[in-house]
Amino acid sequence: MDPMQEQIKTLFTEGIQTQIAAADQLQEPLQRAAELLVATLLSGQKIYCCGEGMAHATSRHFAHIMLTGLSFERPPFPVTSLHADFGANDHQAVFAQQLQAVGQANDVVLVLSAGARAPRTARALEAALGRNMLIVAITQEGDHDIAGLLGPDDVEIRIPTTNIARASEHLLQTVNMLCSLVEHQIFPQEMDE
Structure with a gap:
């Protein structure tokens, strides 16, 4: 087999293996996170999201689909x-400053990080904790910055890989x-339609 084709096959295999591991390990945290987000929205609270590095685009995607709808037409979620x-001036504090300005107790911050280090989102979590906000964190197995900041009412969805x-x-x-x-x-x- 051509070396590039072998590499392509390896990449697909890695993706499939991560999918299988995630399907086994993430059902309970996904359910807990969804329940927390639903309770937050139904109680009139807001959800804020941010992502470290490449995950920032995914944060923006999440906000967009929560506002506009994913599966069907519906009113926007806040x-x-x-x-x-x-x-x-302080790039590392940019997310934290925004949460300090607008975050309220029992609002939720969803943080995303695909890497091992997440200094901006870690500072955002510290700000969220100071405002009595709840946290949903989507991380990966090599995370060093986020998991240690989570409390018993927070939810971590830890993707079973260290591959960014x-x-x-x-x-x-x-x-x-x-x-x-x-x-x-x-x-x-x-769901019936």
């Missing part, structure tokens, strides 16, 4: 992706799944 202002590319793929899948689960819990009648 979800905001925190902006990554690279011109900020596989984790990035699963971040997108996971936020799509969360949106779908939330939509169908809040609008169960849409």
Whole structure:
């Protein structure tokens, strides 16, 4: 087999293996996260999201589909992706400053990280904790910055890989799944159609 074709096959195999492991390990945390997001929305609270590095685009995607709908037409959910202002005086605190300005007790912050280090999102979590916010964290097995900040009422969805590319793929899948689960819990009648 051609060396590049072998590499392509290996990449597909890695993706499939991560999918299988995730299907086995992530059902319970996905359910807990969806239940927390539903309870937050039904109680009139807001959801904020942010992502470290490449995961910031996935954060923006999550906010977009929660506002506009994923599976069917529905009213928008109050979800905001925190902006990554690279011109900020303190770039590491950009997410934390936004949560300090707008976060309220019992709001939720969803943080995403595909890598081992997440200094901006870790500071956002510290700000969220200071405002008595709840946390849903989507991380990967090599995470060093986020898991240690989570409390008993928070939820971690830990993607079973240390490969940044596989984790990035699963971040997108996971936020799509969360949106779908939330939509169908809040609008169960849409499941029949």
